Amino acid sequence: MSGPMKMRATLAAGYTDVRVLMTHPMTTAQSNQPLHFIQSVTVKQNGRTVVEAQISQAVSRNPVFTFRLKGGAKGDKIEVSWLDNKGESNKIEASVA
Amino acid sequence: MRLLVSLVCALPLAAFAQDAKKEIEKYQQMLGEGSPAELWEVQGEELWKKPQGPKKASLERCDLGLGPGKVAGAYARLPRYFKDTDKVQDLESRLVSCMTELQGRSPKEATQRVFGNADRPAEMEYLVAYIVGQSRGHKMAVPNSHPKERAAYELGKKVFFYRAGTWDFSCASCHGETDKRIRMQDLPVLSEREGAQKAYTTWPAYRVSNSQLKTMQWRINDCYRQMRYPEPEFASEATIALTHFMAVTANGAPYRGPGTKR
Amino acid sequence: MRVLTFALALAAPLALAEPSARHVEEIHVRDFHTKGIVKREAVAQDGILRICTITNDRPPAALAQVLEADQLKTIPFPAGSLMGDWKRGENIAQSGRGMTWTDPAGTPNGGSCYNCHQLAAKEISFGTLGPTLLAFGKKRGSGADVQKYVYGKIYNAKAYNACSQMPRLGWSGTLTEQQIRDLVAYLLDPASPVNQ
Numbered sequence: 001m002s003g004p005m006k007m008r009a010t011l012a013a014g015y016t017d018v019r020v021l022m023t024h025p026m027t028t029a030q031s032n033q034p035l036h037f038i039q040s041v042t043v044k045q046n047g048r049t050v051v052e053a054q055i056s057q058a059v060s061r062n063p064v065f066t067f068r069l070k071g072g073a074k075g076d077k078i079e080v081s082w083l084d085n086k087g088e089s090n091k092i093e094a095s096v097a
Numbered sequence: 098m099r100l101l102v103s104l105v106c107a108l109p110l111a112a113f114a115q116d117a118k119k120e121i122e123k124y125q126q127m128l129g130e131g132s133p134a135e136l137w138e139v140q141g142e143e144l145w146k147k148p149q150g151p152k153k154a155s156l157e158r159c160d161l162g163l164g165p166g167k168v169a170g171a172y173a174r175l176p177r178y179f180k181d182t183d184k185v186q187d188l189e190s191r192l193v194s195c196m197t198e199l200q201g202r203s204p205k206e207a208t209q210r211v212f213g214n215a216d217r218p219a220e221m222e223y224l225v226a227y228i229v230g231q232s233r234g235h236k237m238a239v240p241n242s243h244p245k246e247r248a249a250y251e252l253g254k255k256v257f258f259y260r261a262g263t264w265d266f267s268c269a270s271c272h273g274e275t276d277k278r279i280r281m282q283d284l285p286v287l288s289e290r291e292g293a294q295k296a297y298t299t300w301p302a303y304r305v306s307n308s309q310l311k312t313m314q315w316r317i318n319d320c321y322r323q324m325r326y327p328e329p330e331f332a333s334e335a336t337i338a339l340t341h342f343m344a345v346t347a348n349g350a351p352y353r354g355p356g357t358k359r
Numbered sequence: 360m361r362v363l364t365f366a367l368a369l370a371a372p373l374a375l376a377e378p379s380a381r382h383v384e385e386i387h388v389r390d391f392h393t394k395g396i397v398k399r400e401a402v403a404q405d406g407i408l409r410i411c412t413i414t415n416d417r418p419p420a421a422l423a424q425v426l427e428a429d430q431l432k433t434i435p436f437p438a439g440s441l442m443g444d445w446k447r448g449e450n451i452a453q454s455g456r457g458m459t460w461t462d463p464a465g466t467p468n469g470g471s472c473y474n475c476h477q478l479a480a481k482e483i484s485f486g487t488l489g490p491t492l493l494a495f496g497k498k499r500g501s502g503a504d505v506q507k508y509v510y511g512k513i514y515n516a517k518a519y520n521a522c523s524q525m526p527r528l529g530w531s532g533t534l535t536e537q538q539i540r541d542l543v544a545y546l547l548d549p550a551s552p553v554n555q
Contacts, residue, residue, distance in 0.1 A: 003136065003140075004136050004139045004140060005136075006135050006136060006139060008131070019130070019131040021131060021132070021133055021135055021136050023133075023136050025215075025216065060305070060308070061215060061308040062133035062136065062308055064131050064132065064133060066127075066130075066131060248378075251377045251378060252378050252383070252386070255377075255378055255380075255383045256383065256386075256387075258412060258415070259383055259384075259387065259404075259412055260404065260408045260411050260412045260416075261387065261401065261402050261403065261404050261408060262401050262402060263397065263401050263458050263526070263531050263533070264458070264526035264527075264531065264533075265408055265517075265524075265526055265527065266524070266526070267412070270488075270524045271488065274488075276487075277486075277487050277488050278486055278487050278488075279474050279475065279486045279488060280473060280474055280484050280485065280486050281484050284488075321391075322459050322460055322461065323459060325397065325401070325458045325459055325526075326391060326397065326401060326402055327391045327392055327393055327394055327397045327398060327399050327401055327402055327460065328391060328392055328393075328394035328397075328460055329390055329391050330390050330391070330392065333390035334386060334390060335386050335387060335390040335391075336390070
């Protein structure tokens with residue numbers, strides 16, 4: 001039921017730039033519809049959890065997350081996954097370019 | 098004394114407006130670096146390849162002007178004249194042609210729902226995102242040599258300056274003079290090179306405030322709505338001519354879309 | 360030789376490729392349709408818009424005067440004071456509602472004034488398509504003549520400038536007599552934020 005995700009991870013000087021696009025309605029308490037929003041986002045680098053984010057209804061539909069990881073090397077496996085309040089989830093994996 | 102006071106009061110407002118402009122530019126730069134529009138491109142490519150209709154065919158043999166199936170750079174050369182339909186067509190009308198010819202779908206079914214919403218985008222919107230994304234970086238090179246292309250250009254120019262509707266507007270009423278804005282929205286002069294190049298190369302676009310990808314046909318449609326006109330027919334001669342006029346005027350600039358807007 | 364000339368004569372209109380004003384209007388009537396409260400007929404031009412289109416909004420002065428006099432005749436100036444309530448006027452100036460095909464019939468329309476004009480100093484979200492109206496009443500007073508001018512301008516701007524880009528807000532049925540009075544007050548009343 002989840003829409004597509006897209007991710008780009010590129011190596012810069014001393015850090016890795018990660019950009020993730022997620023498809024999600026992020027329906028908030030302001031609408032008349034049942035709540036449906038991403039509650040947590042987890043980032044793993046080569047299998048090790050490096051980011052655990054608790055996010056809220058304040059984030060808009062189809063979120064775009066951009067963040068930096070210290071260090072990293074070409075070919076590193078980055079995995080980003082999310083879990084929403086309905087228990088739905090999605091994830092994407094990419095190698096650092 | 099009064100004059101001095103009013104001058105001093107004017108400055109903070111001007112400075113505020115400049116700060117606001119800088120922040121907007123920063124926001125637009127961020128949007129350009131990663132946009133939900135790319136998710137529409139991904140789904141558009143899937144729909145392009147999906148067998149549909151009575152003929153159970155995909156759109157992969159669709160000729161967008163560069164030959165069957167050639168998608169890279171095609172949007173930067175639209176609208177253009179097509180021999181098989183003997184008319185100038187924009188992207189949306191060409192997709193409808195391919196849906197009817199290749200997939201055997203009826204024109205009515207293909208155009209039934211061309212504008213979607215945030216909860217359910219339209220097939221047309223996904224396809225448009227995919228196709229225009231494949232022209233990213235390509236120089237605008239919309240042809241204007243075939244007699245029907247020239248006629249569309251001249252008609253489009255007339256449409257741009259045609260004054261009508263309940264409020265007597267033409268496109269030029271808002272997009273006719275440099276450095277004008279409506280409320281806080283800057284208005285590019287679309288009938289001249291600089292404005293056309295700036296604006297045309299970032300449409301179609303994902304509209305953050307609506308969470309939707311909006312096509313060029315939608316953009317024209319919604320302009321006319323706000324101009325207090327009746328509704329234009331989807332992919333009508335008038336709208337295609339108008340698109341052709343603006344696209345030719347934008348020639349030479351690299352196409353950047355799909356864009357991301359407020 | 361005759362055949363060649365004849366062929367060239369036929370080819371000439373295609374080579375020019377510029378459609379006639381009538382043809383352009385016909386295309387509009389054909390390609391637009393009624394939706395919601397906006398009728399297809401709205402896309403046909405009246406005399407003054409036809410002239411404005413043909414002359415690129417710059418008709419010769421003598422013709423402009425005739426057109427303006429014509430438009431002036433359409434304005435039903437109310438008797439007595441033309442000043443309404445500036446507080447209501449402010450809401451009308453801020454509101455961009457009405458007259459589109461998504462607006463339900465019967466809802467009160469706004470004047471969309473801030474779309475194009477600066478009015479009160481405190482409102483920074485204003486357009487620049489029209490001239491600033493900051494301190495309008497302060498500069499001109501609020502006598503009967505000024506009231507009449509403002510009322511007339513809002514009702515039918517083309518009575519004062521033949522090819523004005525400003526909509527004919529009264530004539531088109533966008534604003535009621537009372538709404539225009541309220542806008543007159545918003546512009547001219549010394550207590551109005553426009554004049555602070």
